[in-house]
Amino acid sequence: MAARNPQGGRPGASNSRFAQFKLVLLGESAVGKSSLVLRFVKDQFDDYRESTIGAAFLTQTIALDESTTVKFEIWDTAGQERYKSLAPMYYRNANCAVVVYDITQASSLDKAKAWVKELQRQANENIIIALAGNKLDLVTDSPDKRAIPTADAEQYAKDSGLLFFETSAKTSENVKELFTAIAKKLPLDQAGPRSMRASATRPGVDLRPEAHSTQGAGGCNC
Amino acid sequence: MAGEDGDGAVHQPLDAKQKDESVINNNGDNDVKVLKNDEEKDSGVPSAPASREGTPPPLPPRRKLLETPDRRPPTSSGALTLPRSTPRSAARPPLQSKATTALSLADIHSHAHVNEGSYSNSPASRQLSLGGLRTAHSGHGSDGDETASVISYAPTMEAGTDVESMLGDVLRDRSTPGWVPFSPRKGVEEGSLFPDDPDFEEAFEHEFDELDDITSDGLDQDAVVVQWKAKLKHFMILSFAGKPIHSRHGNDQLITSSIGVVQTLISFYQGASEELRGFTAGGVRFVVMSRGSLNLIAISKLGESDQQLRTQLDSLYQQILSTLTLPVMERMFKNRASTDLRRPLQGTETLLSALADGFTRGSPSTLLSALECLKMRKTHRNVINNTLLKTRSENLLYGLIVAGGRLVSVVRPRKHSLHPGDLQLIFNMLFEAGSVKAGGGENWIPLCLPNFNNTGYLYMYVSFLNLDKPLEDITERPQSSGGTEEEVAILLISTEKEGFFELRQMRDDLVKQLGKNGSLEIIKQAVRRGRPACTDIIPGTVLRHFLYKSRGNVQFIMPSFEPAFSDPVARRRLITLYMHLHTALHSRPVHPKIHHSTSTTHTSLAWSTPVFELYAVAPANTQRAALAQAANRLIQYVRREEERVFIIGGAVF
Numbered sequence: 057m058a059a060r061n062p063q064g065g066r067p068g069a070s071n072s073r074f075a076q077f078k079l080v081l082l083g084e085s086a087v088g089k090s091s092l093v094l095r096f097v098k099d100q101f102d103d104y105r106e107s108t109i110g111a112a113f114l115t116q117t118i119a120l121d122e123s124t125t126v127k128f129e130i131w132d133t134a135g136q137e138r139y140k141s142l143a144p145m146y147y148r149n150a151n152c153a154v155v156v157y158d159i160t161q162a163s164s165l166d167k168a169k170a171w172v173k174e175l176q177r178q179a180n181e182n183i184i185i186a187l188a189g190n191k192l193d194l195v196t197d198s199p200d201k202r203a204i205p206t207a208d209a210e211q212y213a214k215d216s217g218l219l220f221f222e223t224s225a226k227t228s229e230n231v232k233e234l235f236t237a238i239a240k241k242l243p244l245d246q247a248g249p250r251s252m253r254a255s256a257t258r259p260g261v262d263l264r265p266e267a268h269s270t271q272g273a274g275g276c277n278c
Numbered sequence: 279m280a281g282e283d284g285d286g287a288v289h290q291p292l293d294a295k296q297k298d299e300s301v302i303n304n305n306g307d308n309d310v311k312v313l314k315n316d317e318e319k320d321s322g323v324p325s326a327p328a329s330r331e332g333t334p335p336p337l338p339p340r341r342k343l344l345e346t347p348d349r350r351p352p353t354s355s356g357a358l359t360l361p362r363s364t365p366r367s368a369a370r371p372p373l374q375s376k377a378t379t380a381l382s383l384a385d386i387h388s389h390a391h392v393n394e395g396s397y398s399n400s401p402a403s404r405q406l407s408l409g410g411l412r413t414a415h416s417g418h419g420s421d422g423d424e425t426a427s428v429i430s431y432a433p434t435m436e437a438g439t440d441v442e443s444m445l446g447d448v449l450r451d452r453s454t455p456g457w458v459p460f461s462p463r464k465g466v467e468e469g470s471l472f473p474d475d476p477d478f479e480e481a482f483e484h485e486f487d488e489l490d491d492i493t494s495d496g497l498d499q500d501a502v503v504v505q506w507k508a509k510l511k512h513f514m515i516l517s518f519a520g521k522p523i524h525s526r527h528g529n530d531q532l533i534t535s536s537i538g539v540v541q542t543l544i545s546f547y548q549g550a551s552e553e554l555r556g557f558t559a560g561g562v563r564f565v566v567m568s569r570g571s572l573n574l575i576a577i578s579k580l581g582e583s584d585q586q587l588r589t590q591l592d593s594l595y596q597q598i599l600s601t602l603t604l605p606v607m608e609r610m611f612k613n614r615a616s617t618d619l620r621r622p623l624q625g626t627e628t629l630l631s632a633l634a635d636g637f638t639r640g641s642p643s644t645l646l647s648a649l650e651c652l653k654m655r656k657t658h659r660n661v662i663n664n665t666l667l668k669t670r671s672e673n674l675l676y677g678l679i680v681a682g683g684r685l686v687s688v689v690r691p692r693k694h695s696l697h698p699g700d701l702q703l704i705f706n707m708l709f710e711a712g713s714v715k716a717g718g719g720e721n722w723i724p725l726c727l728p729n730f731n732n733t734g735y736l737y738m739y740v741s742f743l744n745l746d747k748p749l750e751d752i753t754e755r756p757q758s759s760g761g762t763e764e765e766v767a768i769l770l771i772s773t774e775k776e777g778f779f780e781l782r783q784m785r786d787d788l789v790k791q792l793g794k795n796g797s798l799e800i801i802k803q804a805v806r807r808g809r810p811a812c813t814d815i816i817p818g819t820v821l822r823h824f825l826y827k828s829r830g831n832v833q834f835i836m837p838s839f840e841p842a843f844s845d846p847v848a849r850r851r852l853i854t855l856y857m858h859l860h861t862a863l864h865s866r867p868v869h870p871k872i873h874h875s876t877s878t879t880h881t882s883l884a885w886s887t888p889v890f891e892l893y894a895v896a897p898a899n900t901q902r903a904a905l906a907q908a909a910n911r912l913i914q915y916v917r918r919e920e921e922r923v924f925i926i927g928g929a930v931f
Contacts (some may be wrong), residue, residue, distance in 0.1 A: 107626075110722050115719075125803060129856045134625065136625045138622050
């Protein structure tokens with residue numbers, strides 16, 4: 057599952073930059089990974105969601121500013137233990153990852169930490185990792201439901217060099233902010249040819265791919 | 279392409295078919311014995327010709343029969359004039375080809391009383407007395423040989439337990455909902471094929487509701503238990519050690535005691551080196567199936583036969599294997615007998631529930647162990663097949679185009695077929711359970727197809743098409759106005775774990791080509807047309823509904839449930855009727871070829887030949903001759919249209 061050929065620059069969008077990145081969501085089951093993605097991609101939320109089976113592949117494009125567009129190719133993975141062995145294939149070439157936990161479930165942060173560790177050891181060394189404490193809406197009304205203090209998670213994120221947000225897929229609080237922050241941190245200008253596209257109309261800069269990567273390369277993306 | 283599958287014949291292949299038939303053959307009387315798959319395969323599977331549907335079954339000229347009524351015994355004038363299905367029978371004296379009606383109401387009444395005697399106080403296996411009944415009737419059956427035999431209805435459910443109602447309307451009070459189609463009732467609505475039964479309707483209406491939560495103080499427990507007991511159908515799955523794995527209704531708290539009782543019963547028989555296979559209590563049938571390290575229990579008031587319940591249990595078992603694979607599951611139990619399988623199965627509860635709900639609503643596909651296809655012209659299907667072959671990517675194992683649970687086309691290696699049971703699991707996942715539905719986007723799903731290989735995983739790429747804008751990026755599962763019936767999915771299955779992007783590319787190529795050559799439009803039209811009504815198939819037919827299964831193709835066709843069976847209750851009753859007909863055809867030792875039954879509200883026919891099985895229902899006043907004629911015309915229709923209604927061969931590489 058190597059990086060694919062991203063689409064070329066958008067025609068007609070001169071003076072604009074278009075970058076494409078692979079993003080993977082990881083975390084314990086039922087912390088709200090699919091809900092976060094669905095809020096981000098479709099701006100929808102269902103109170104009752106079935107578990108993801110396998111993994112879902114979605115895309116979403118956001119405009120960072122007037123001239124910069126970022127397209128995320130998102131792998132929304134299933135959190136169940138039995139899918140664990142498949143995870144490397146989703147994060148192997150990812151440019152960024154969102155590791156999600158449920159702020160009302162203490163154990164889910166431990167699981168998130170394990171994912172962060174695995175990503176830092178096994179994934180692309182330049183991978184941008186964001187830690188997202190989801191279900192913020194649950195503690196707004198009843199603060200006693202909170203199992204993980206914001207400060208604790210924030211400190212951990214800081215120590216580990218992660219972006220950090222507490223989010224609510226239900227109210228959409230911080231969801232867009234999360235993905236935007238990731239997009240901003242991604243190396244838009246120095247991005248490797250496989251993940252970065254600029255319009256060829258821009259004089260003097262040729263960011264067309266040096267080589268079209270193909271299936272099965274499986275190598276590192278950096 | 280046409281050349282490639284010019285042998286045309288085999289298709290959804292022999293092994294699948296044999297397995298399927300063997301399952302069916304294991305009906306009824308051998309209930310005491312442990313079923314072993316291998317034995318089943320080898321045992322007396324009728325050698326249905328592996329010929330395409332087009333090969334006409336060896337039917338003697340029916341016209342002639344009609345023209346020479348003097349060959350027929352006087353009693354059978356006006357009787358079922360069905361063509362005799364084997365040349366052998368044609369040589370027999372006329373008497374032996376006499377078709378006889380199967381069932382009279384008197385039979386049912388007497389059965390009810392018989393049951394009263396034998397069962398009222400104990401959950402003794404009904405098999406005992408069924409055996410008796412069948413023996414009694416096999417006498418009738420033998421005179422007709424296999425051409426047409428009599429079979430009486432084996433009651434699939436016990437009569438109630440209170441003696442009091444012996445004095446009352448026996449059928450009404452004692453019949454379980456599954457019996458209702460056969461109960462004589464007054465005040466039947468005009469046009470309805472089934473008698474009113476408010477109790478069943480009420481129960482069925484709430485069948486799919488969630489149970490209320492038991493409040494923490496436990497005060498509502500009794501009310502919830504009442505709700506729980508009112509359910510028409512339960513499934514329970516436990517580990518060999520008695521740990522609950524799945525229950526269709528009720529949470530742990532509620533079912534613990536029941537699980538305990540069931541486990542005790544099962545262990546008791548195991549302790550005696552016997553196997554508990556089924557019993558009846560309080561008008562409810564319990565069927566137990568042990569598979570590997572699991573015990574599966576079906577509890578039903580819907581009147582299925584044991585074999586039919588077993589088929590359903592087997593599907594649930596296959597679903598579990600599909601998640602875990604057999605070796606992984608067995609290893610877990612070997613390492614720790616008390617393994618809680620719910621953890622590794624986490625997230626698939628919805629798949630098991632969706633299967634169970636499907637069985638409760640009634641699934642012709644499960645009943646017949648066959649698939650349904652989207653009807654289209656042969657040339658159109660060939661174009662789609664060829665497009666699949668042309669765009670096939672290197673690591674593709676199976677490729678399918680599916681429209682609302684009906685197969686449009688399939689591409690597969692010559693050596694491998696797709697088993698209907700495996701496809702059913704896939705269709706259940708995609709079209710019944712919400713998991714993939716809700717996710718949006720494209721999916722990459724590791725799954726084990728247990729009938730293909732129960733030891734390893736395959737990887738399935740799933741993409742739902744927006745038929746109006748098929749070439750757009752799929753960001754979400756399109757909402758089609760017709761619900762799941764109109765959803766078109768492309769499924770590409772590979773052994774390659776990392777094949778997602780390869781198959782995604784194939785999907786893009788495939789959709790582009792199908793768009794270019796007009797196939798998408800054809801699929802769209804076929805999907806929107808839906809299933810034809812009976813009268814569209816045969817103008818003026820008396821049939822209200824039918825199931826026709828092509829044995830060779832392991833596929834079936836049926837008309838629309840509209841208008842006669844548009845509401846779920848009527849549909850469920852229709853399926854119950856089909857289940858009884860199916861039981862009648864597959865019961866031992868009689869194995870009738872033709873079964874005809876009447877009630878005050880409908881008349882029905884089941885007909886089995888090596889080529890097909892047909893189940894049909896018509897209004898009560900329909901003459902047998904008319905019913906037989908309608909059946910014959912239907913057979914002619916299928917023969918004429920078989921290359922449209924069935925996928926024959928498919929795209930093979």
